[in-house]
Amino acid sequence: MNPRIVNERNVTDRIEAELANLESHAQLRRLEAPGGIDLNSNDYLGLATDPRMKQAILQAVNSAPRIASTGSRLLSGHDQAWTALEREFAKWVGAESSLYFTSGYAANVGLLSAILRAEDVVFSDSANHASLIDGMRLAKCKRVVFPHQDLNFLEDELRRNSAASARVIVVESVFSMEGDRAPLADLIELADRHGAELIVDEAHAIGVFGAEGAGCVAQAGLSGRVLATVYTCGKALAAAGAFVCGSEKLSEFLINRARTFIFNTGLPPYFSAQVAAGMRLAAAADAERAHLAENSVFLRNRLKENGFDTAGSDTQIVPVILGANETAVKFAAQLRGRGFGVRAIRPPTVPPGSARLRLSLSANLSRETMAELANVMKEVKEIEEL
Numbered sequence: 001m002n003p004r005i006v007n008e009r010n011v012t013d014r015i016e017a018e019l020a021n022l023e024s025h026a027q028l029r030r031l032e033a034p035g036g037i038d039l040n041s042n043d044y045l046g047l048a049t050d051p052r053m054k055q056a057i058l059q060a061v062n063s064a065p066r067i068a069s070t071g072s073r074l075l076s077g078h079d080q081a082w083t084a085l086e087r088e089f090a091k092w093v094g095a096e097s098s099l100y101f102t103s104g105y106a107a108n109v110g111l112l113s114a115i116l117r118a119e120d121v122v123f124s125d126s127a128n129h130a131s132l133i134d135g136m137r138l139a140k141c142k143r144v145v146f147p148h149q150d151l152n153f154l155e156d157e158l159r160r161n162s163a164a165s166a167r168v169i170v171v172e173s174v175f176s177m178e179g180d181r182a183p184l185a186d187l188i189e190l191a192d193r194h195g196a197e198l199i200v201d202e203a204h205a206i207g208v209f210g211a212e213g214a215g216c217v218a219q220a221g222l223s224g225r226v227l228a229t230v231y232t233c234g235k236a237l238a239a240a241g242a243f244v245c246g247s248e249k250l251s252e253f254l255i256n257r258a259r260t261f262i263f264n265t266g267l268p269p270y271f272s273a274q275v276a277a278g279m280r281l282a283a284a285a286d287a288e289r290a291h292l293a294e295n296s297v298f299l300r301n302r303l304k305e306n307g308f309d310t311a312g313s314d315t316q317i318v319p320v321i322l323g324a325n326e327t328a329v330k331f332a333a334q335l336r337g338r339g340f341g342v343r344a345i346r347p348p349t350v351p352p353g354s355a356r357l358r359l360s361l362s363a364n365l366s367r368e369t370m371a372e373l374a375n376v377m378k379e380v381k382e383i384e385e386l
């Protein structure tokens with residue numbers, strides 16, 4: 001059979017070629033419903049199955065005058081419930097103000113593309129989430145990517161770019177693929193010293209770290225010192241959407257300039273009850289936070305004892321670095337076969353050669369489950385001779 005000539009100028013052909021290429025590099029992703037004990041979930045506090053959440057939502061649906069927002073919040077889609085929630089959320093995390101977006105992706109893209117201009121420089125940790133990267137790309141400003149957590153490199157670049165208009169450092173407080181934490185106090189000190197500003201994405205920290213789960217920025221006492229903080233609600237808060245927190249002026253600016261806020265239909269008003277319930281239950285979940293932290297330490301120690309590389313993780317996100325894509329895929333399949341729902345994380349989500357398993361823990365997993373998981377991982381490692 002003649003090999004098919006692929007015309008890359010034809011989009012249909014290009015799609016086929018690219019899919020075949022992904023498949024041949026063990027990089028093709030497929031949608032799969034979670035099976036077994038779920039270790040992919042961001043339901044860190046176990047609120048996704050909490051009956052109190054369901055009750056709050058049902059009550060809100062039953063008393064809602066309308067079940068759709070019917071438009072952008074700047075048109076018919078606003079409801080006072082959102083304003084009340086924005087105030088309550090800002091108070092929780094110690095910010096002056098907050099603005100709710102329909103997703104964390106929309107919040108990051110809207111925020112960064114609105115505040116940054118072409119003459120600015122943004123300094124971005126190499127492990128930052130795609131939504132942050134896309135926001136910076138849209139802003140068309142100069143982007144300096146510094147190696148993950150390398151503050152010396154960052155400082156050199158801040159010096160080198162001292163003549164730029166605005167300079168903004170962007171990090172996650174808990175990195176989603178590494179499970180380590182940004183040194184926020186050092187970063188703000190560095191920013192202050194060089195006249196730069198700091199933005200922190202707290203997607204994986206809200207509900208998990210800080211007093212009442214108010215996040216790492218609040219925990220470090222930096223709420224009034226960062227330019228903006230982004231808190232997604234689809235993880236520990238068992239809802240969806242995200243709050244961008246900062247000054248009153250920042251919220252006012254975003255209402256007028258963030259395109260993902262302006263040109264996006266608001267979520268249904270009743271949904272604010274789900275976000276509110278998630279926020280309040282998360283704030284009160286001290287026992288779950290403690291259990292999650294203890295289990296994270298336990299699992300990490302067991303894995304390290306068995307020769308696994310958990311990178312710099314010191315949170316509920318425990319990566320297990322395996323290297324080759326094929327190894328990660330095979331390992332994840334073995335674990336799934338033994339009842340643990342684990343996915344392989346491969347490039348481009350992580351740097352080439354650092355394919356991994358990402359074990360994402362939840363407060364509803366027991367110590368026994370952690371011990372069993374560690375044993376099964378050891379067993380698979382020996383069978384696969386890794």
Ligand SMILES: Cc1ncc(COP(=O)(O)O)c(C=O)c1O
Pocket residue numbers: 103104105106108129131172176201203204232233234240241242
């Ligand atoms: C660090 C980080 N920021 C932002 C997002 C995007 O949030 P959302 O899923 O609500 O769009 C995610 C994950 O989804 C994330 O891990």
